[in-house]
Amino acid sequence: MEKYISNIKAPKISIAPMVDKSHRHFRYFSRLLTKDSLLYTEMVTAQSIINGDRNKILYFREEEGAVALQIAASNAEDAYKAVKLANDYNYTEINLNCGCPSDRVSGNLMGAALMSSKELVYDILCAMKEATNKPVTIKHRIGIDGTGVLESEKTKIIMDGYDDLLDFLDTVSKARPDRYIIHARTAILKGLSPKDNREIPPLNYDMVYKLKEEFDYLNIEINGGFRTLDSIKEALNKVDGVMIGRASYEDCYLLSQLYKLNENSEVVAPTSRGEVIKAYIPYVIEEMNNGSSVHSLIAPLQSLFQGQKGSRKYKQLLSSSNIKKENLLEIFDSIFELMPSSILWENN
Ligand SMILES: Cc1cc2nc3c(=O)[nH]c(=O)nc-3n(C[C@H](O)[C@H](O)[C@H](O)COP(=O)(O)O)c2cc1C
Known part of the structure; x- marks a missing residue:
């Protein structure tokens, strides 16, 4: 070798x-x-x-x-x-x-x-x-x-x-x-x-x-x-x-x-799921306005609540039949309303 x-x-x-x-x-x-x-x-x-x-x-x-x-x-x-x-x-x-x-x-x-x-x-x-x-x-x-x-x-x-x-x-x-x-x-x-x-x-x-x-x-x-x-x-x-x-x-x-x-990581605690979604929304809007498909922008979010209470409802909200460019922001609002806040904002 x-x-x-x-x-x-x-x-x-x-x-x-x-x-x-x-x-x-x-x-x-x-x-x-x-x-x-x-x-x-x-x-x-x-x-x-x-x-x-x-x-x-x-x-x-x-x-x-x-x-x-x-x-x-x-x-x-x-x-x-x-x-x-x-x-x-x-x-x-x-x-x-x-x-x-x-x-x-x-x-x-x-x-x-x-x-x-x-x-x-x-x-x-x-x-x-x-x-x-x-x-x-x-x-x-x-x-x-x-x-x-x-x-x-x-x-x-x-x-x-x-x-x-x-x-x-x-x-x-x-x-x-x-x-x-x-x-x-x-x-x-x-x-x-x-x-x-x-x-x-x-x-x-x-x-x-x-x-x-x-x-x-x-x-x-x-x-x-x-x-x-x-x-x-x-x-x-x-x-x-x-x-x-x-x-x-x-x-x-x-x-x-x-x-x-990673013992050298600069990260000290995981970001909560809610914070991740909030950070992703401006990107989604920008990319959507630049012509990216809504489906491919939403796909990465699908498993964010895997194994958590409310996961099934969350997935339904994000299902492709529901999602359109016009109603995307409302869907995000619904996620914040629907998901238990302990799961949304907990970071573990
Ligand atoms: C949907 C999908 C697409 C994949 N495409 C590629 C690819 O483009 N190139 C590659 O080297 N491996 C590809 N793989 C294999 C993965 O890189 C990885 O080797 C495989 O899923 C095993 O890892 P895992 O058990 O952690 O999933 C793909 C796997 C999946 C599930």
Whole structure:
């Protein structure tokens, strides 16, 4: 394994790249809850950066703070061009997606399917590093099962053990990525939807912990199934970071507690749910007036009262059939009237 000690100063916690979820409104909202975490964009293909409406795809507001751009690429040339173009935006780091099992992505040897060709991953990472001075990181699985997908490729299609993972990383580490974010599940590339691929292959944290134990100079962040402060705390004793995915939109108030994991945090107490909504309203109005869709602006709020009294009514108020540009402010007023004030203004 290449002994590269990155001087990356990344937060211990990150909020995962998630297509259709981690868009810029979600990130703005998440930032109101967590000052210390690194926020990822949705996956963006290199081709769309090169050929698409770049500013629309890459623009983000300064208030979002530290944001990592995740790209999906199938070759070094595209990756190089895309990262060069992304340098014009203030991303904190650039990440390569080697974890997404979607057919659409794996069919092009992108995402998790890239793991079947460690040399290609090496080439892409080298191209990304050449294109930017920012940290370049990789998000991958502990293995892949490509049965029935990649027979036409002269590549290894099943990697399902620790030795296979080491073999992959032995080559990839030579490109000197600054951090490895490892989703602790094998990706099954055929016959399983992306959703099932986040549920059915079992989590294997031990493989990630063993890797960190053996190669402590690698900067390793674990991902998969982290939903509580305690479980994150426990993992942080063994690896450098934890990435949170679904919990960030299924129980978003968890994010307000994350400062407790950072001994250097400037935050001293969580912001109450009511304060979070109040801080988000001016943004909603501004963005709505600039043409953003009401639905995507409201989506990040959905789980704010998860597990609390009144949560069901709150969700009904925010349901898309109720919400229109014209009545949005009234809906916010109703939230403040409806929700028990102990829950609205309590900060724990
Ligand atoms: C709706 C959704 C979209 C996702 N999109 C991406 C993506 O664009 N890039 C990526 O690397 N992973 C993507 N993932 C996977 C997550 O980043 C994460 O690895 C996975 O959800 C496991 O973490 P969790 O158990 O904390 O949710 C997505 C997950 C979800 C739920």
